[in-house]
Every structure is written in C-alpha cells, then in structure tokens.
Amino acid sequence: MKISYFYSTPIGKKIVMAVTGIILFIFVLFHMLGNLIIYSGPERYNGYAEHLRKLGEPFLGENQFLWIARTVLLIALILHIHSAWAVSKTSWDARKKPYHVYSPVQLDYAARTMKIGGVIILLFVIYHLAHFTFGFSWAHPNFIKGDVYHNVVVGFSVWWVSAIYIVAQLALAMHLYHGLWSLFQTIGITANKKRDWRRNFAILFALLIAIGNISIPISVLLGIVK
Amino acid sequence: MKLKLKIWRQKNSSSPGQFVDYTVDNISPDMSFLEMLDVLNERLIEEGKDPVAFDHDCREGICGTCGMMINGVAHGPLPGTTTCQLHMRHFKDGDTIVIEPFRADTFPVIKDLIVNRNAFDRIIKAGGYISVNTGSAPEANSTRVAKSIADTAFEAAACIGCGACVAQCPNASASLFVAAKIAHLNILPHGQPERRQRTIQMINQMIEEGFGSCSNFRECEAVCPKEISVDFIAFLNKEFIKSIWK
Numbered sequence: 001m002k003i004s005y006f007y008s009t010p011i012g013k014k015i016v017m018a019v020t021g022i023i024l025f026i027f028v029l030f031h032m033l034g035n036l037i038i039y040s041g042p043e044r045y046n047g048y049a050e051h052l053r054k055l056g057e058p059f060l061g062e063n064q065f066l067w068i069a070r071t072v073l074l075i076a077l078i079l080h081i082h083s084a085w086a087v088s089k090t091s092w093d094a095r096k097k098p099y100h101v102y103s104p105v106q107l108d109y110a111a112r113t114m115k116i117g118g119v120i121i122l123l124f125v126i127y128h129l130a131h132f133t134f135g136f137s138w139a140h141p142n143f144i145k146g147d148v149y150h151n152v153v154v155g156f157s158v159w160w161v162s163a164i165y166i167v168a169q170l171a172l173a174m175h176l177y178h179g180l181w182s183l184f185q186t187i188g189i190t191a192n193k194k195r196d197w198r199r200n201f202a203i204l205f206a207l208l209i210a211i212g213n214i215s216i217p218i219s220v221l222l223g224i225v226k
Numbered sequence: 227m228k229l230k231l232k233i234w235r236q237k238n239s240s241s242p243g244q245f246v247d248y249t250v251d252n253i254s255p256d257m258s259f260l261e262m263l264d265v266l267n268e269r270l271i272e273e274g275k276d277p278v279a280f281d282h283d284c285r286e287g288i289c290g291t292c293g294m295m296i297n298g299v300a301h302g303p304l305p306g307t308t309t310c311q312l313h314m315r316h317f318k319d320g321d322t323i324v325i326e327p328f329r330a331d332t333f334p335v336i337k338d339l340i341v342n343r344n345a346f347d348r349i350i351k352a353g354g355y356i357s358v359n360t361g362s363a364p365e366a367n368s369t370r371v372a373k374s375i376a377d378t379a380f381e382a383a384a385c386i387g388c389g390a391c392v393a394q395c396p397n398a399s400a401s402l403f404v405a406a407k408i409a410h411l412n413i414l415p416h417g418q419p420e421r422r423q424r425t426i427q428m429i430n431q432m433i434e435e436g437f438g439s440c441s442n443f444r445e446c447e448a449v450c451p452k453e454i455s456v457d458f459i460a461f462l463n464k465e466f467i468k469s470i471w472k
Contacts (some may be wrong), residue, residue, distance in 0.1 A: 103298030188464030
C-alpha cells in the first residue's frame with residue numbers, strides 16, 4: 001500500500017523516473033563502452049557480442065544474463081515513460097490558460113526539451129532494434145545474424161542512416177544533460193551551488209556517451225572502420 | 227519617464243479578460259512599480275473609469291501580498307525583489323511594459339491582477355500544529371539549536387508565500403513553497419514530533435489543489451523574492467521518502 005501511495009504522488013513518480021533513469025543511464029554507458037571494442041577489429045568485436053550471451057556463467061546459463069538485463073531494462077523503460085507521461089499531465093492541467101508574455105529566467109534548452117527529446121529517443125530505440133538487433137530487411141540492407149561487425153559497417157555505410165544515429169545521440173546527450181543533473185535533485189542529493197559537481201557529472205557523461213557513440217558511424221563513413 | 231503599459235483587465239473570475247493599453251507620463255525613476263500603478267489609477271478614477279485592481283499591503287517587500295507578471299517574469303526583472311520593491315529606475319523611458327496576473331489553475335483571477343491564493347493557506351492549514359508548551363515564554367536555552375541549523379531553517383522560513391514560484395514555473399508547481407514551509411519546521415527541533423504527518427499532509431494537500439509537478443527547471447528560485455534555493459525541493463523529496471519508509 002505504501003508503494004501504491006508513493007507512486008500515486010508526483011514526487012513518488014519523479015523518484016521512480018530518477019531511479020529508472022539511473023538504470024537506463026548505466027545501460028547506455030556500458031552499451032557505448034562495449035561498442036568501442038569495434039576499433040579492435042572484427043574478431044574481438046564479434047567475440048564481445050558472443051561473450052555477452054555467456055555472461056554470468058557458470059551461475060547463469062547461456063543467454064540468461066541477456067534476458068535478465070532485457071527484462072530489467074524494459075520494466076525500467078516502461079516506468080520511466082509512464083511516470084514522465086503522468087507528471088507531465090499533472091503539470092499541463094495545472095495551467096490550462098497560458099501566459100501571453102512569458103520570459104523564463106534560467107530555464108535551459110535541455111530542460112525544456114526533455115519530453116520531446118524523450119519521444120525522439122524512444123523512436124530511435126525502436127528503429128535501432130529493428131536495424132541492428134532484429135535486422136529487419138526494411139531496416140538493414142544485408143543483415144547477417146552473429147556477424148555484428150559486418151552489420152555495423154554495412155549499416156553505417158548508408159550516410160543517412162548514420163545521420164539518424166548522430167542526431168539521435170545529440171538528442172540523448174541533451175536528455176542526459178538535464179536528466180543526470182536533475183535526478184540528484186529528485187532523490188534529494190544537493191551540492192554546492194557555485195561548484196555543482198552534479199552539473200559536471202552530467203556534462204561529462206552526456207558528452208562521453210554522445211562522443212563515444214557518434215565516433216562509430218563517423219569512423220565507418222571515413223573508412224577508419226571497414 | 228513616459229511608459230506604455232499593456233495591462234490585463236478582467237472584470238471577475240468568470241469573464242474572459244483582455245489586455246488594455248495605457249500611457250503614463252511624469253513617472254519618477256524613484257517611484258516603486260506599485261506607485262507607478264497608483265499614478266495610473268488616480269487618473270483612471272478622475273476620468274470616472276474603473277481603476278486597475280492589484281494586491282498590495284506592506285509595500286516593504288515582507289508581506290507577500292503583491293505580485294504580478296511584469297514582461298513575463300514574476301515580480302519583474304530585478305532578482306530577489308517583490309513587485310513593491312521594484313523601482314522604475316530599472317526601466318527605460320519609453321518602454322512598453324506588459325502586466326499580467328499570476329496564472330495557474332490553482333490561482334484563479336479574482337479581478338484584473340488579483341488572484342486567489344487560498345490554495346497556499348489550505349496547504350499551511352493541512353500542515354497542522356507543532357507541539358510546544360503554551361504559557362509563559364520558555365527559557366531561551368532549554369532547546370538548543372546549532373547556528374548552521376538555525377540559519378538553514380531561517381532561509382526556508384523567509385518564504386512570504388507570494389506565489390511567484392508557482393507563477394513562474396512552466397508547470398505551475400508549488401514545490402518551492404511547500405518545500406520551504408516543510409523545511410523550516412522539519413529542520414528545527416520544535417518541528418520533530420509531527421515531522422512525518424506534517425510532510426505527508428502538506429504534500430497531499432498540494433496534490434489535491436492541483437499544482438503541477440517539479441521538472442527541476444529552477445525558474446522558481448530565479449524569481450523568489452527571498453531567493454529560496456531549489457535545494458529545499460531536494461530536501462522535500464528526501465523528507466517525503468523518509469516520511470513513508472522510516
């Protein structure tokens with residue numbers, strides 16, 4: 001009952017949004033780091049992809065870690081979206097008549113685009129799964145199951161596909177810039193205003209994730225990874 | 227100074243309202259914003275017209291009664307200042323100033339620039355009492371409070387309940403107000419006995435009134451005339467968790 005009361009309140013939903021955001025952030029960080037292995041060649045990269053299936057052995061069987069991770073991520077994603085939708089609705093209902101003239105003082109671009117940014121990232125994730133995980137023929141021109149290196153190089157050779165990925169990573173960086181700072185505030189962790197480590201943390205990881213991920217399509221287009 | 231004013235005029239809460247243009251002349255830069263409106267109203271009264279209704283009381287920046295959106299910012303362009311303490315020297319001769327009431331569904335317009343902020347009173351009421359002995363004044367040193375705690379509690383207690391945080395928030399959230407009110411008692415030893423129930427009851431009332439949620443936009447602290455920090459909102463969130471699960 002405490003849980004249902006907690007989640008019925010906007011503060012509770014914001015805390016759920018922050019905690020699921022941390023889970024999704026950790027995934028995105030390791031996803032980026034893992035993909036950087038592409039720079040050490042096809043064997044190592046395909047080996048890494050194969051190794052993910054065996055992670056946790058001998059405690060877990062083949063693919064079990066992967067399915068646990070997928071389940072946790074899916075639940076986190078659903079809660080992240082549901083809480084975001086619900087608190088947005090509360091806020092939209094709180095001022096139905098907008099101002100004729102409104103001048104924000106310190107509201108930044110990243111903060112005000114969290115909702116639309118989130119929608120863009122969600123659409124991208126769906127496309128990304130169709131492209132590299134399921135390898136649907138409409139999404140990928142020559143998908144070979146198990147040959148991850150080949151799929152990435154062929155996939156990113158199409159310039160506009162790479163462009164979609166780059167734009168999506170910029171949207172993700174913006175989302176992380178506000179989210180990674182904001183989550184500390186939401187779970188009650190404050191910092192010195194003048195030297196706010198939470199801001200530096202957010203900038204560091206937003207940039208790290210965006211640059212790491214964007215480097216891959218660019219390297220493919222430049223022929224560094226082929 | 228000569229100024230053009232675009233002021234929101236609304237007869238009552240049920241009429242639609244619209245902007246009306248006025249021009250005021252011979253405004254001294256040393257006048258407060260409200261004195262400038264007084265000049266306009268004196269003229270309107272002489273002309274037999276309805277003066278612009280706005281809330282004001284102490285005109286010293288300490289009561290929290292005045293407040294309006296001035297060029298789209300609650301209490302106007304000067305940080306840490308109520309409307310009554312904003313002086314005309316912060317505007318330029320010939321400026322056009324747009325004046326609108328605080329807008330939130332929880333703050334319905336009563337007339338022109340006056341809004342009903344009873345929702346705040348109901349949140350305070352929901353907070354209830356604190357257990358202190360009545361009778362003669364207690365011995366000053368019987369409840370010791372560390373200087374740093376007293377200072378933090380005072381920063382929160384500086385809230386005058388003007389509603390600028392709600393007005394400026396893109397979400398019309400009352401988080402800063404509720405956070406300040408909860409913090410100022412929850413930090414002090416006097417507020418401990420009812421700490422949890424006060425937190426839950428005030429948050430429940432905030433929700434029931436229909437205020438928006440906090441998106442950490444930090445617009446509230448930017449316009450708060452008492453410069454109350456959004457750190458108190460982080461404190462509020464922490465208090466909420468503790469009140470449920472401690």
